[in-house]
Amino acid sequence: MGTMQNIGLMAQKAEEYGSHPTTFELAEAGTVTVTGEDGVLMSFECEAGDIWRMSRTKDIPIKDWVRLTVERTRIENVPAVFWLDENRAHDVEVKKKVDAYLKDHDTSGLDIQFMNVTNATRFTNARVREGKMTIAVTGNVLRDHLTDMYPILELGTSAKMLSIVPLLAGGGLYETGAGGSAPKHVDQFLAEGHLRWDSLGEFLALAESLRFIGQKNNDSKLAALTAALDVANDGYLDNNKEPGRKVGQPDNKASHFFVAQYWAKALAEGDNAELAAKFAPVAKELTEKEDTIITELLAVEGKAQDVGGYFHPDDAKAEKAMRPSATLNAIIDAI
Numbered sequence: 640m641g642t643m644q645n646i647g648l649m650a651q652k653a654e655e656y657g658s659h660p661t662t663f664e665l666a667e668a669g670t671v672t673v674t675g676e677d678g679v680l681m682s683f684e685c686e687a688g689d690i691w692r693m694s695r696t697k698d699i700p701i702k703d704w705v706r707l708t709v710e711r712t713r714i715e716n717v718p719a720v721f722w723l724d725e726n727r728a729h730d731v732e733v734k735k736k737v738d739a740y741l742k743d744h745d746t747s748g749l750d751i752q753f754m755n756v757t758n759a760t761r762f763t764n765a766r767v768r769e770g771k772m773t774i775a776v777t778g779n780v781l782r783d784h785l786t787d788m789y790p791i792l793e794l795g796t797s798a799k800m801l802s803i804v805p806l807l808a809g810g811g812l813y814e815t816g817a818g819g820s821a822p823k824h825v826d827q828f829l830a831e832g833h834l835r836w837d838s839l840g841e842f843l844a845l846a847e848s849l850r851f852i853g854q855k856n857n858d859s860k861l862a863a864l865t866a867a868l869d870v871a872n873d874g875y876l877d878n879n880k881e882p883g884r885k886v887g888q889p890d891n892k893a894s895h896f897f898v899a900q901y902w903a904k905a906l907a908e909g910d911n912a913e914l915a916a917k918f919a920p921v922a923k924e925l926t927e928k929e930d931t932i933i934t935e936l937l938a939v940e941g942k943a944q945d946v947g948g949y950f951h952p953d954d955a956k957a958e959k960a961m962r963p964s965a966t967l968n969a970i971i972d973a974i
Contacts, residue, residue: 641767643789644715644774646708647782648733650700650807654778661693694778696733703807705740708776712749719774720762722781724755733778756781767792796820798836801843813848815840825949827886832942832960834891835882842872842898863914867905874901892936896967900925917974924970935964 648654665671665685672682673693685691712719721737723730734753741751754762763773767789775785790800798820804812821836828834849865875881880897882890903922906914925932944960947953962968 640793641769641771641773642793643763643767643785644711644772645782645786645789646704646711646719646774646776647786648696648700648704648778649782649804650703651697653696653700653704654694654780654782659692659694661691661695663691665689665691694729694780696778698736699807701733701736702740703805704776705737706744707805708751708774709741709744709746709749711774712751715772715774717772717774718750718752718762718766719776720759721751721753722756722759722775722777723753725753726755796837799839801840801847803847811848811851813844813851815844828960829944829946831886832939832944833886833888834961835884836891837881838891838894839872839875839881842868842875846872860911860914863906863909863911867909867914868902870905871898871901874905887937887940889933889937890940892961892963893933896925896929896932896936896964899967899971900929921970921974925967928966928970932964932967935966939963 652659665687668686669684670682671685671691673680683691708719708721721734723734723737725731725734752762759775763775766773775781777785786800786802787797790797794800798815800815802812802814804814806812824834824836846865846868849861849868853861853865875894875898878897880889880894882888882894900922903918903925906918907922909915939960945956946960947956
């Protein structure tokens with residue numbers, strides 16, 4: 640199946656919900672009035688106990704939202720859809736700004752469309768069924784919903800979703816969803832020494848972090864390192880190296896080993912001669928000693944682990960628990 644990328648309007652509490660400072664319960668009946676520089680924008684008669692929530696969208700986040708959309712659409716060369724409804728007053732006002740800021744960018748050759756939620760969903764799902772990718776450009780509430788729903792449809796869990804958060808000042812955050820499962824995974828690891836957490840999101844985040852740095856620095860070795868990690872992540876997925884759920888199966892420790900093996904092999908076969916020479920022997924050793932390494936990793940399965948704490952584990956104890964293969968450690972530490 641195809642996939643859905645999302646560009647969410649999030650900066651400066653834009654489109655926020657739940658904990659937003661304009662969400663509160665009315666202590667008594669009365670009129671809630673929203674006042675702007677030009678006077679009263681809107682007012683509503685409310686009863687005691689009503690929950691009032693007003694989402695706000697500021698100018699700077701919308702401007703950056705449009706910039707990110709144009710950049711990502713250019714990079715991916717797939718359709719991007721603003722999920723804005725021409726019959727919804729809020730969306731009409733947002734679209735006015737989007738239309739204005741799109742004129743600041745070169746959109747030639749780009750497929751950027753506007754649809755309401757129903758039509759955007761049908762359009763995206765039709766492409767998903769055809770194995771194609773589509774970019775959804777939405778507010779924060781829809782962003783939260785879509786980036787759970789589509790990864791669950793595609794991969795079974797939002798824990799495998801990569802979230803790239805460009806910051807207004809130029810930095811970036813790279814993270815993965817937890818899928819609500821992390822506490823159970825830690826409990827199982829402490830009891831049985833088996834960590835079934837799938838680190839795919841972290842592997843992808845590492846690649847995107849390197850790519851981000853590479854976009855700001857013209858470094859051929861960094862580009863080669865990033866390209867090789869992309870190959871390794873492909874190999875991880877193609878060969879189904881995600882952790883098993885039950886004790887005695889290869890777990891998170893084994894999945895890290897395989898990414899390291901694929902990464903070293905990709906570097907050894909890559910175009911950068913210096914990195915190829917450096918990692919060719921590493922790839923050879925990781926391949927030849929695979930059986931020994933996996934045996935050593937599985938040897939600790941079924942044994943309780945002490946990492947020195949749940950929220951603040953002891954680094955030395957955690958490293959001992961997560962790096963039980965002397966063979967693998969020797970290869971990695973010698974690089």
